[in-house]
Every structure is written in C-alpha cells, then in structure tokens.
Amino acid sequence: MTKEELIIPENRVYGKPSLMNDTPMHYCPGCSHGLVHKIIAEVIEEMGIEEDTIAICPVGCAVFAYRYLNVDWIEASHGRAPACASAVNRLWPNKLTFTYQGDGDMACIGTGESIHAMNRGENIAMIFINNAIYGMTGGQMAPTTLMGMKTATCPYGRQADLHGYPLHITDIAATLQGTCYVTRQAVNTVPNIRKAKKAIRQAFENAMNKRGCSLVEIVSTCASGWKKTPEQANQWMEENMFPYYPLGDLKNTVQ
Amino acid sequence: MMDNNQQNDYKLLKGNEVIALAAIRYGYDGFFGYPITPQSEVLETLAVEKPWETTGMVVLQAESEVASINMLYGAGCTGKLVFTSSSSPGIALMQEGISYMCGNELPGVIVSVGRGGPGLGTIQPGQADYNQAVYGGGNGDYNCIVLAPNSVQEMADCMGKAAQLTFKWRTPVIILSDGVIGQMMEKVILPPFTPRRTDAEIAAQCPWATNGIGLKSRHYNALSTLEFDPQVMEDRNRAMAEKYKRIQAEEADYELYRVDDDTDYLIVAYGISSRVSMKAVDILRENGIKVGMLRPKTLWPFPSKAISKLSEKIKSILCVEQSEGQMIHDVRLATEGQATVYHTGRSGGMISSPVDVVDAFKSMARETITKNWPKGYWIK
Ligand SMILES: Cc1ncc(C[n+]2csc(CCOP(=O)(O)OP(=O)(O)O)c2C)c(N)n1
Numbered sequence: 258m259t260k261e262e263l264i265i266p267e268n269r270v271y272g273k274p275s276l277m278n279d280t281p282m283h284y285c286p287g288c289s290h291g292l293v294h295k296i297i298a299e300v301i302e303e304m305g306i307e308e309d310t311i312a313i314c315p316v317g318c319a320v321f322a323y324r325y326l327n328v329d330w331i332e333a334s335h336g337r338a339p340a341c342a343s344a345v346n347r348l349w350p351n352k353l354t355f356t357y358q359g360d361g362d363m364a365c366i367g368t369g370e371s372i373h374a375m376n377r378g379e380n381i382a383m384i385f386i387n388n389a390i391y392g393m394t395g396g397q398m399a400p401t402t403l404m405g406m407k408t409a410t411c412p413y414g415r416q417a418d419l420h421g422y423p424l425h426i427t428d429i430a431a432t433l434q435g436t437c438y439v440t441r442q443a444v445n446t447v448p449n450i451r452k453a454k455k456a457i458r459q460a461f462e463n464a465m466n467k468r469g470c471s472l473v474e475i476v477s478t479c480a481s482g483w484k485k486t487p488e489q490a491n492q493w494m495e496e497n498m499f500p501y502y503p504l505g506d507l508k509n510t511v512q
Numbered sequence: 513m514m515d516n517n518q519q520n521d522y523k524l525l526k527g528n529e530v531i532a533l534a535a536i537r538y539g540y541d542g543f544f545g546y547p548i549t550p551q552s553e554v555l556e557t558l559a560v561e562k563p564w565e566t567t568g569m570v571v572l573q574a575e576s577e578v579a580s581i582n583m584l585y586g587a588g589c590t591g592k593l594v595f596t597s598s599s600s601p602g603i604a605l606m607q608e609g610i611s612y613m614c615g616n617e618l619p620g621v622i623v624s625v626g627r628g629g630p631g632l633g634t635i636q637p638g639q640a641d642y643n644q645a646v647y648g649g650g651n652g653d654y655n656c657i658v659l660a661p662n663s664v665q666e667m668a669d670c671m672g673k674a675a676q677l678t679f680k681w682r683t684p685v686i687i688l689s690d691g692v693i694g695q696m697m698e699k700v701i702l703p704p705f706t707p708r709r710t711d712a713e714i715a716a717q718c719p720w721a722t723n724g725i726g727l728k729s730r731h732y733n734a735l736s737t738l739e740f741d742p743q744v745m746e747d748r749n750r751a752m753a754e755k756y757k758r759i760q761a762e763e764a765d766y767e768l769y770r771v772d773d774d775t776d777y778l779i780v781a782y783g784i785s786s787r788v789s790m791k792a793v794d795i796l797r798e799n800g801i802k803v804g805m806l807r808p809k810t811l812w813p814f815p816s817k818a819i820s821k822l823s824e825k826i827k828s829i830l831c832v833e834q835s836e837g838q839m840i841h842d843v844r845l846a847t848e849g850q851a852t853v854y855h856t857g858r859s860g861g862m863i864s865s866p867v868d869v870v871d872a873f874k875s876m877a878r879e880t881i882t883k884n885w886p887k888g889y890w891i892k
C-alpha cells in the first residue's frame with residue numbers, strides 16, 4: 258500500500274486545523290506555545306468565526322504567532338495588547354478580539370493595561386501563557402518565577418528580599434467585577450489539552466456574547482529557559498508549578 | 513448643539529471644546545484619552561455630547577496615556593479613524609506607541625495641547641514641545657506630520673485636515689497646539705456633519721487593515737513592526753523614507769503676513785506666538801519698519817523652501833516661540849546660512865507680549881545694523 262492509498266478521509270483520526278498554515282514554527286521542542294496556537298486555531302475554526310476574529314499577539318516568544326494562524330493579527334508593543342484589544346473591540350463590537358500574552362507581558366510591563374481591561378469588563382478574551390520566565394529574551398526572571406527558581410537574572414534562585422514574590426495575577430483577575438470567567442489550565446497531557454480547549458472555547462464564546470472579560474491562564478513549560486529536556490520540563494512543571502498555580506476555574510459567572 | 517441647520521452659525525467656543533465637536537462632525541470613529549491640563553475639556557466635552565448615541569463614535573477614558581496611544585494603535589490597525597488628546601507629560605508617555613504606529617504606517621490623530629516643562633512643569637501654556645512633536649522621542653527612523661493651528665477655528669479645521677492626511681499618507685498626524693489656543697474662546701464655524709465610514713468603505717479604503725473583513729477571499733493581514741532580516745528591515749525603512757520625502761515635497765504649508773518685495777526683516781512664529789507676532793509686526797510697520805511674518809502651518813514637513821527663498825534677501829530673522837528655542841534650529845537650517853536667526857520667547861508658562869517681541873526685534877535690529885547693515889539705517 259502506498260502512502261497516498263493510506264491517507265483517505267475515513268482513515269484519518271487527526272488533522273491539522275485549516276487555519277494553521279505550513280510556516281515552520283520557531284518554538285523550541287517541548288514549548289507549550291505551539292500547542293496553545295493549535296487549540297486556538299481549532300476553536301476559531303469550529304466556531305466558524307475566522308472572518309470575525311481580530312487576534313492580538315504580544316512581545317514575547319509568541320511575537321510571531323501571526324505567522325502561523327490565518328486570521329488577521331495585530332502585534333502589540335510589550336504589555337499593551339489589552340489596551341489595543343479594548344479599542345479594537347469597542348470599535349468592532351461584533352467581532353472576537355483576543356489577546357495572547359506571556360507572564361512578563363501580562364503580569365509585569367503590562368499589569369496596568371491587563372487589570373484595567375479586565376476591570377472595565379471589555380468583551381475580550383485573554384490567553385495568558387505562564388511559563389514563569391522571560392522566554393524570548395533568554396530566560397530572565399519573570400513576575401511569576403517561583404521562589405528559589407534559578408533564572409539568568411536570579412542565578413542563585415529567586416529570593417524574597419531581593420526579588421519579591423511571584424505575582425498571582427489570575428487570582429487578582431478573579432476578584433475584578435469586570436471578569437466573567439477566570440480559569441487556570443495546562444497542556445501537558447491529552448486530557449488537559451482537551452480541558453484547555455474547552456476553556457478557550459468558553460472564553461471566546463463569552464467575548465462573542467458580550468459577557469465581559471475572560472482570562473485563561475495556561476501554566477506552561479519553557480524547556481530552554483528552564484534548562485531542561487522537554488520531558489523534564491513537563492515533570493518539573495507538574496511538581497513545582499501546579500502546587501503554586503493550581504489548575505481549575507477561579508471564577509465562572511456564565512453557567 | 514449638533515444641528516446641521518446651524519452649521520453656518522458662529523459659535524463662541526474654547527479651542528479644546530472645538531477639537532471634540534469637530535471630531536464628531538468629521539466622522540471620527542473614536543477617542544481614547546487620559547485627563548491632563550490644559551486639554552481636559554476635550555474628553556469632558558465628548559462625555560457631555562455622547563456621540564456614541566448619535567454618530568456611533570466610541571469615547572473611552574483610558575487608564576494612562578500609554579494605554580491611550582496603544583488604543584489608537586489597535587484602532588489604526590483595523591482602519592478606523594480615531595484620535596487622542598493630551599499635553600506635554602502625557603505626550604511623552606506616548607512616544608513608544610507613536611513609533612509603533614509609524615512602523616506599521618497607521619492612521620491616527622494625536623492632539624497635543626502644550627504646557628510648560630520639563631517634568632511636571634506647569635499647567636500654564638507653552639511651546640516647549642516642538643522637538644517632542646517634530647523630532648519625537650520614539651525609536652527608529654520615523655516622522656509624524658505635525659499641524660500647528662493658531663486659532664480656535666484652525667483647531668476645528670486641523671481635525672478635518674488631519675483625518676484626511678493620516679489616511680492619505682498612512683502616518684500619524686500630530687496637531688501641536690498650546691494651552692492658550694486650547695483654553696481661549698473665539699468665534700468659530702463648526703464643520704457640517706460627515707457620516708462615519710461604513711465597514712465596506714473601510715475595507716475598500718484600507719485593504720491592509722486587520723479587521724477580518726473578507727478574510728476568506730484574501731490572504732490574512734498581519735501588522736507587525738518586527739523584522740529579523742536586516743535587509744528586509746532596511747528595505748522597509750527606505751520605503752518609509754521615500755514616503756517621508758514625498759510628504760515633504762507635497763504637504764509643507766505656511767502663511768505669510770505683511771511680507772512683500774521690500775521686506776527687510778522676517779519673524780517666524782507658529783501657534784500662539786504667531787498671534788502675538790502679528791500684533792508686533794503691525795506695531796513695527798506703523799513705525800516704518802519693513803517687517804513681515806512667516807507662519808509655518810505644518811511643522812513637519814517644515815516650510816524650509818519658503819524660508820530659504822526669503823533668506824536670499826532677508827538677512828535677519830527673529831524666531832518667536834514660547835520656549836528657550838527649539839524651532840529656531842529648523843529655521844536656521846532652512847536659511848542655509850544666508851541669514852542670521854535670533855530667538856525670542858518666554859517659557860515655563862510665561863507668554864511674550866507683542867511689546868516683548870517688538871523689544872526683541874529692536875535689539876536684533878541694532879545688532880544686525882552694526883554687523884551687516886549700512887550706516888544711517890535705524891528704527892524708532
Ligand atoms: C518595552 C520593551 N521592553 C523590553 C523588551 C524586551 N522583551 C522582549 S520579550 C520580553 C519578555 C517576554 O516574556 P514573557 O512575556 O513572559 O513571554 P515569553 O517569551 O516567556 O513567552 C522582554 C523583556 C521589549 N521588547 N520591549
């Protein structure tokens with residue numbers, strides 16, 4: 258049997274979402290970004306809203322997200338995606354506007370924009386990739402870096418007296434009146450990928466139904482930044498990140 | 513207040529109020545801004561007018577000027593016509609966003625109602641933000657078109673001109689005003705209502721915009737300033753530089769006041785300084801001095817050619833600006849060494865009076881007489 262004979266539609270159990278193009282991804286092996294991109298592409302495709310989607314990517318490893326998904330993209334400056342999205346959604350209220358941000362982007366340089374967009378109850382969805390590190394710039398300390406965790410700028414481990422404490426921005430988000438759905442997910446296992454996809458779908462639906470702001474945190478790996486193999490990174494995340502950033506819904510007012 | 517039948521009626525309004533009212537009438541899609549003196553009336557007037565109920569214009573008080581300019585950035589990416597308004601420290605916070613807007617060649621209008629600086633400075637009027645507007649503080653090779661109104665009527669007119677230029681050239685337009693023009697009341701005729709563009713019109717005008725329209729029948733749009741290939745980045749910069757050259761060739765605008773073939777001296781002034789200087793020119797003319805004024809109506813592009821031409825004949829130029837001297841450098845460059853350029857002005861919130869300008873003019877004239885002029889030429 259040739260390959261062509263094997264690849265017949267009824268035999269296919271898996272396909273690449275049509276919104277995902279063939280541009281080779283720049284992500285490192287074991288990185289969570291690529292998986293989350295794929296989930297987003299699937300959800301937009303399943304909802305059939307590609308002509309009604311305005312995606313906003315950050316400065317961070319996901320800066321090139323616009324290369325991989327065939328929807329209209331805006332690359333915002335570092336931390337400002339939520340401000341950008343607020344204006345876009347108010348001007349195009351019937352479209353899905355979502356931001357895609359790292360921890361440095363959302364919880365450090367863009368904390369103000371993130372909290373205020375959530376607090377205004379902007380009808381947008383925010384996808385938050387928390388890998389506890391600045392991936393793009395080479396593994397420096399992030400606001401979400403765990404206590405004791407080593408990075409390029411805290412080489413002896415994060416210490417409270419020098420660096421302060423990890424910022425739980427998702428917990429803060431849950432206290433804001435403008436958020437309708439705040440959840441923490443991961444993409445380390447197939448069941449978790451399915452849950453994360455469900456969460457992103459709900460966030461996108463909330464935005465389309467003008468229910469307020471949704472935040473989906475994805476606790477993520479950064480094998481390169483953490484100086485681990487992909488497998489070690491997943492294990493390290495489960496052992497160290499999950500206890501500190503427990504998975505599950507923090508708030509859901511749309512049931 | 514927003515009645516088409518009354519469109520030819522004169523109204524007595526503040527410059528800042530007129531910015532808001534003109535924006536609604538010119539069909540702007542949105543405003544995003546943060547309060548700061550001396551321009552808070554812009555947002556306050558919009559809040560009273562509630563244009564979201566009439567024209568559908570969006571009005572949002574942002575959490576900071578950093579947010580405001582990034583709201584403009586996002587809106588510009590989607591092809592909408594939007595503006596923000598701020599004053600000196602607020603415009604300082606917008607510099608990164610302005611650079612991003614230029615990098616992606618986006619439309620957007622930024623009203624800057626100048627006060628005295630540096631730092632928190634003063635809430636009193638100033639023109640010390642010439643460099644901030646014309647040379648910018650953002651990174652990279654970029655320019656913004658800078659319009660300089662000198663009356664409440666021109667505040668309205670500039671909102672229309674800026675709306676047109678920002679789409680024509682796909683580059684942000686700054687309206688550089690000052691606390692006097694923003695706060696003073698003058699009679700004004702507001703423009704008639706122009707409807708906001710429909711989605712279809714936006715799609716036709718801005719095929720590059722990231723608004724999803726027609727996505728299935730086109731390649732998707734991505735607006736990013738990032739480029740890792742230095743050759744591609746250089747090509748982009750060069751294409752922008754070409755565009756800037758064309759803007760310089762086509763859009764430089766100025767006005768002459770009492771300049772004729774016999775003019776011996778020239779005053780160059782913009783904004784409130786040009787209003788003060790007109791009076792000074794009148795006083796000097798009454799005393800038999802052949803002086804005229806050139807008023808740049810665009811600060812970028814700067815009317816360098818006109819100044820260069822005039823300085824073939826006119827050897828002394830007084831640059832009047834309410835700062836310690838910023839535009840003077842462009843005036844000097846424009847003369848190409850053919851004339852001596854002097855500066856006068858107040859700063860920190862003080863404003864020159866016409867008599868101040870006349871006095872400065874006299875000391876300039878005395879100096880140039882001893883240096884350059886034949887004996888016996890004197891002024892009263
Ligand atoms: C104003 C500004 N400051 C700093 C940078 C440099 N920078 C680029 S990405 C980044 C951190 C990104 O980290 P994060 O948001 O966690 O995303 P990740 O790369 O980990 O996905 C920094 C500091 C920048 N581009 N702009």
Ligand SMILES: [Mg+2]
Binds near residue numbers: 360361388389391
């Ligand atoms: Mg990160």
